[in-house]
Amino acid sequence: MKFSWLFRMAWRDSRRSRQRLLLFMSAIVLGIAALVAINSFGDNLALSIDDQARELLGADLTLSWNRPPTRKTQQLAKTMGRDRAYEVSFASLVSIPKTGGVRLAQVKGLTGNFPYYGTWEVQPASAVQTFRQASGRVALVDDALLVQLGAQPGDSVRLGNLSFLIAGRVTKTPGQAAIAATVAPTVFVPNQFLANTGLLQRGSRVNYKYYYQFAPGTDVDKYVRTISGRLDKDGVNYDTVSERKKQTGRSFADLTKYLSLVAFVALLLGCVGVASAVQLYVKEKIASVAILRTLGASGRQALLIYLLQTALMGLIGATVGALVGSAVQLVLPRVFGDFLPVTVQTTLSGPAILGGIGTGLLISVLFALLPLLAIRNVSPLRALRNSYEDDLSGRDPLRWAVYLLIIGFIVGFAYLQTRNLMLAVGFTGGLAVAFGILTLLGLGLIALVRRFFPSSWSYVWRQSLANLYRPNNQTLILVTAIGLGAFLIATLYLTQGLLLGRVQLSGSGKQPNMVLFDIQNEQIAGVRALVKQQKLPILQEVPIVTMRLNDINGKTSSESKPPRPDQPADTVRADSTRRPPSWAFTREYRVTYRDTLISSEKIAAGKGPYQENGAIYISMEKDYMERMHVKLGDTLNFNVQGAPIPTIVGGTREVDWSRVQTNFLIVFPSGVLEQAPQFRVLMTRVPDNQTSAVLQRGLVSQFPNVSAIDLGLILKTVDEILDQISFVIRFMALFSILTGLLVLASSVVISKYQRLRESVLLRTLGASRNQILRITALEYGLLGLLAALSGILLSVAGTWALARFVFEVAYQPDVVPLFVIASVVTVLTVVIGVFNSREVLVRPPLDVLRGDV
């Protein structure tokens, strides 16, 4: 048989069915658009990271540490490479004397010619040269900080004991995303002046870093491999261009994971749309197939005609989708812009477009094949007898082959999107379970209605219920299609909520935005009254006691030096790796006391702070405990203003430092420190700058020693960033949700042809419009409700699995939006169903009986 004839037949046959095929096509368009947009963006991001990798690092290699390495390594660090720059960085409060603004910033002391690659965008450009000469106390300050504190080049910035002249405004530092500069803006100063600021104290977290430039053509990775053993042993971090490329890619893993999920869901919805649309399309075409068979067409030819038709529509849909996706991807870098450390080039990504078109074609063929296979078995006898139905009920081994192909495709596609086989298998398994459950539910509904048919109910009810199980019913297909649609939409919505919940947790809302420090015990009542007078809430009030550490397990600082080989080992010395660092004994500890944990804390091991038999059990922050090389049950003796207090480590906590709360490394139980000299910190939330100013004036006049820090600015920035993230997440989710609704709509629209003739017959027999409408509404309502509810229940399980295994966050379903989704899906099903039957109501039944519809 000539292939060209099959094409011609496919084309001719499609002419009168294009409207229906269009629906089938639209299911693919949005799915592929989302896929192409996301993959193009991913490709462009990877490409840009690749292109700008050197600029990301600003050097060929960096070495960094926060504990000094051995002298030998330090010597090596000072001599490596053709040229090098040195940077000391730490977080500190900085102030602008002119405006009185204070803000937490990153302070970086620099020497050398950083950056070696990429441009350090500073205004005026000459400021970089001035800075590098380091002849005076000059600073380069991030634009965000200058804006927030109302300063500009020419003003001065104060760091600890020293003031620096702001020589330039930094708009971009190589390797730093705009957002990073906003959250933790940097003040660059020449390193030589750092010591005199008095900010570099023992125990403060300081990071030391070398930037290296090597001679062109040097294989830096190879060189690093020769010294990596020593660096690892000394706790020195190293970063090469290729390593940074990988890391930058990895740091977008969460974003990529979510976007992949969105693309995956959009595409799956497309698949559901294709399968259900073609299923119903095939039902309509069976009579034509039977005629073709009587005329001598083989089963294979008949199948190919319709397969070509769907493939062609799939191809067109995929191409349109790819075009739409390419247009959307031009917008994405603008949406994500500030989060990215590189400038993303928005070029059309050939692989993403071709991949999208290929995928669209593949899914349209694969998912159409399942219903289309039945065409092979259509008996020509149907042309003689309308009631002939034996041909399509038999088992077809090819169906199983197609099922296997579909499973293979979903696993393969999920793997390509996530690069994680376990995850891909998990996704597919979850979907298969959802599909299976929905199928069982559909079958269950049919059996249940048939078994317990309410014969005494009104005609309208009986007719619509009977529609659920009579021959030609659409129960199974609509329950699975709408159910899967609702399942995917709800899962996406819940996942979006999951991610938004995570970012909003640290946002402002009702969180404190003003902190009052150094309130003495006798002042606390007065400060409280002052705050309340302004009608401000007291969100948190914490006592703070300062103390020092005398010894750990009875060993003092001098005793915990590294052991000499001839010395007998004791508990602390026995294991040199467990030796507490000397700064543990020299720093000052600010601790609080309470018996309970607060919302930003979680027990990691042991218990919260408590007293038992006169012993004091304290709680330590988990990371800090590890850095101190202390374990549960160790004894720590503190010195509170001369009074020794022995304590035992009773538990450790994980602390969420991103929350605006007073968090502590060490927490004592109540009943120990109440009488010790202490001060308090009070947190409140001021609604506006004016109230803030009034409160601060009140404090200055009544309690001059109390200092207030307005966190509003920082929180506002954080809020803006979080809003932006929320927008990104919603924007992408919207894509898939739209596809889902479209698929839903097309499933229902296509199903109308099933009921149209019957409704017309009923009308000829004297059924009123109202009765027909009610029968239709009830049937679709029941189907929609069952499908939506089961889809949503499944999505709760699905989201739980995603939360647990993919995003690794806790999950608590929010019931209200789920009800909303269920209602929307049900109402939509009914509305579209009823809207479809309008033809019955407006057209004379004769048209339909003549076969004109």
Next chain:
Amino acid sequence: MSILRVENLTKTYASGGSNLTVLHGVNFTLEPGDTFAIVGPSGSGKTTLLGLCAGLDRATSGSVYLNDIRLDTLSEDQRAAIRNQHVGFIFQNFQLLPTLTALENVMVPLELRGERGAQKNAQALLDRVGLGQRGHHYPTQLSGGEQQRVSLARAFANRPKLLFADEPTGNLDADTSATVVDLLFELNREAGTTLVLVTHDLELAARTQRIVRVKGGTVVSDTQERKSERVIERANGE
């Protein structure tokens, strides 16, 4: 050589747990150019017999030889090829492909054979049935009689050796029926096709050379047998 030979044809359907035999051991043979009518009341097994003769279905037992090819040993696709080569159909409800124009409907059997000039031949046939100007119309845009004429043109398109017609006038009024039937017999005569007609209409049946009456799945009378009986009687009488 006979064009259609039916031997001991039996068809049983499994229905609701019990078996329903709709044809019991039917036998007959048709020579090329014969015109043949199967008549009988509703449910007598006429259409089943037609379907089996045309290779649209398989018999439970017995065999059908079409142009000396035994149909019941062939697969459905092989039978489809036989249909395309040797068989034409006319149905009570016309069975035109609703998505194709009249001309395209007539072209299908020719195109299925991979013949050149399908469009020209199809157009000539449409002209012959008097619908040369309506080729671009879709079936829903044609009246019942016009649809059946298109169906006639399609049936003769592949120059079949055998034409099966299932109640060809069942859906038409008396006047239209007469036109269609005249056209059917004219075309049949011109092409020298063997015609197998299933009908209730005894007047229509009377236009064929031979009538088989079916009742309860068995042949209750066959005019050819009577004719031959008469011939024998006459011979004996003489």
